[in-house]
Amino acid sequence: MTSSDLSSIPVGAIVLVQFPFSDLTSHKKRPALVLCHVEFSKTIQLITVAMITSKIDTHGLPGDVYLEDWQTSGLLFPSLVRLSKSVTLETELILGIRGVLTKKDHGKVREQFQILFAPWV
Numbered sequence: 001m002t003s004s005d006l007s008s009i010p011v012g013a014i015v016l017v018q019f020p021f022s023d024l025t026s027h028k029k030r031p032a033l034v035l036c037h038v039e040f041s042k043t044i045q046l047i048t049v050a051m052i053t054s055k056i057d058t059h060g061l062p063g064d065v066y067l068e069d070w071q072t073s074g075l076l077f078p079s080l081v082r083l084s085k086s087v088t089l090e091t092e093l094i095l096g097i098r099g100v101l102t103k104k105d106h107g108k109v110r111e112q113f114q115i116l117f118a119p120w121v
Contacts, residue, residue, distance in 0.1 A: 011037065013033075014033055014074055014097070014098040019032055030052065033052055036088075037091075063112050
């Protein structure tokens with residue numbers, strides 16, 4: 001993707017990234033939800049993203065949000081946003097843009113974000 005494509009990524013976009021494992025031993029190509037997009041400098045832009053997983057039948061974690069409109073948002077399988085697994089990356093690491101959350105799912109994610117990060121909001 002070109003840098004001009006990356007400068008307009010909105011909050012709520014679903015992007016494809018190499019998402020690092022929490023122990024940093026490896027990474028996996030997966031969709032992620034853009035939580036924040038910051039221009040650090042003219043050459044460096046940062047995005048904070050939350051993991052999206054299609055393993056919706058596993059033990060849930062605080063901050064998990066099932067996406068009702070997963071197909072409309074450009075996802076291939078029923079999925080959930082896992083807010084407890086978030087990371088900040090340089091936008092150069094974005095492999096593509098899949099879609100954008102619907103207004104309904106955006107509201108659900110925002111509500112869970114405020115609960116999970118209540119000490120900060």
